[in-house]
Amino acid sequence: MFLPLGMKRSGTVVKDLKDNNLSAAHALIDGKMQVVEPSILDMTGAASSGTSTASDMAKLILMLLNKGSYGGKSILKAETVAEIFKRSMVSKIEFSDLPPISETTGFYYGLGVDSYDYVGHHIIEKGGALAGVRTVMTLVPDKNAGIVILANLNLTAFPEAVRAYYLNQLLGIDPEAEQKEILARNVQLKQLLAPPPAPANPGKFNGTLQSLVGIYENDYYGRCEILPDGDALKVQCGPAKYPATLKHWSNGAFLMLFPGATQAPASTTFAIGEDGKADSFATEALGIFKRVKEKK
Template identity: 40%
Template sequence: MSTTTPLEESLAREVNGVSFSQFIERTLQDYGVPGAVVVVASDQGTEYLEGHGVRRRGDSAPVDGNTRFQIASMSKFVTATAVGALVDKRAVSWDAPVRTFSPETVLADAYATENVILRDFFAHRTGLPKYGDLLPRLVEYGPEELLHRARYLPFATSFRFGYEYTNYGIFLGQCSAARAAGMSPPQLLSQTILEPLGMTRSAPVQAELFKDNNHAAAHNLDGSVMPHENVDSFSGAGAIVSTGRDLARWMMMLLAEGSFGGAPILHEDTVRDIFSASMVGGPSSLLGERSTVGLGCESYPFLRWRVVEKNGALNGMRSVVTLIPELRVGIAILANKQMTVFPEAVRAEFLERVLAPSGRDLQKQIHEEQKGWESLVVIPTPPADAQPLTRELNAFTGPYVSPLYGALEITRDGAGFAVKIGEHDYPAMLAHWSGDTFLLRFDDPDIAPGLLKFHFEKEASRASSFDGAEVPPFNTVNYGHFDRT
């Protein structure tokens, strides 16, 4: 008698002459990904778990189900489930003003401070600016300092005006909830989700990655090894390290509506609330239909089924987790290459094998999206009508300060500038853009560049301040206002 499940049989069945495993191997080569782990889970258990390729290009050590990866922004989905455990205990509420259980959470907008709720943070609808990845690089700020500095972060839009993906916002929601429970942000993740689920090779800090040799190296677009990115300061926004085997346990819990091994981890209503729409999103990347934003995740229709999903990216890492709650099945893919759409390609193949053919060439479509992902790390170039520099370089040098980022020092470096930010002199580069405007950029490709427009008081020989600005449609950030000190 066969012991395989119908799901296992559908993955083993050949489609267009290849099984699911063979498709993964072929796609791994097509996208030049050194290694990946793919796990399929249901509410009953792990249905498929295979490592493909190698942990580090040029080495022979293979990826397996226990290989540690940084799961990047997939962490946000896990963090939402951790906060959900506190909601179940009535320590916090998704919809009560955060000030009622964390009065130290103060935002730059007084009305938002009074009214912001956890749902706002986890659905990215606060109006805080996108990403916010520079601050945790400047110095090893603790959660209290990061929470305090939020009051200096200008809003990008009006409160609840629309969707703006923000790592800082997720951290603020996590930190506020953790404070209400008397925990640190990492303790919240460990004690409510990772430990109860027996995710023994997982942790909310980068150090977990290096506990043994079975971990994935980070690879750049050209295949070279690049440094791993440390985002521990923003914790549940992107810092979790895990494995395919461990993630299967978390997926099983969600697909079983909150229970694991017969024990309740989350209430059914809490799981449904996390999956449900908290605001309208844009078109989905697969079929173009309207998506919605849940708590730490998104969802969209695929044919007649609703799919819940979260992807992630850090230096040299990509991740995707996709759940089909109605069928109680899901897939997670972790890959060790910068900005590759390999996870999306595998996820699309899975959906068409398990649900039904979409009637479109999804693989061609996803392959065409590769350039869009790569564009996220493209450094913008000055406009064709750029105005020449009209002042001496020394007019821009000197010390500046921001209440959010702290000190910024601009010094001469040959024919250009050198920039250091924060107490630990985090390095940056400044290149002329146009007129009195310069482009600030960083070696770390995950920290987006931004424009700095310098201001001069009447007849002053040196700049008195500068303001940040974005460069549409490039992936850039507004770094706000700095004054000369």
């Protein structure tokens, strides 16, 4: 679809960024703005992310608003665009769903897009956030209007603030109506990745770190190995041995932290078997990993 739309600077993998005219990803680390490495999700391609520019995205928006046509050519069938926009699943409103999205607008999933109802209009949207990047594309089909906001900073409500201002202005509402709430929520967003405060009196881990060492497996993520690291532990996941730290927190609960500006420590607990070794571990982010039994 990129080729017939003339989206020459767009792709689905990081290697598509072939020139130096690109934005650097940024994140607030320890209160300071820093350049960070972009997320590399090339293995899952378009199922995870895309690379593009504002001008290229404008072509995509025009095609979708024109029911699949662009520049006098049919890129997608009109019924295909209608199917993409159709509501397939109801979703609950999450903390990161900022105004004008609310319990009164509802929130739904379509085929690769989201949607909600706002003052009598069906809004089509697609947002995303990766390391140092936060974006949103918003369409109002019955107004033949749309906007895309690309921010090279994660954990910022800037795209949603611009989106809300644009929608309200377009639909005849005070553009400033929700800005104060969005700015207040922006402060909370920045706290999402902050580590939890240290417990005043952390409880002890009654087992041994050695009892946790071993290879564990998850049907979706594959294998992760927990290894001794001096007087602590470390984790290596997948064939690339993607690293994480693992530190005891309190009462047998550990914190697992992978590298990256958008990673938060994940609470990790272990189930100990009759032999005194961990049978499995569970994290809030990745689910349950079961120990791979040694062959005798």
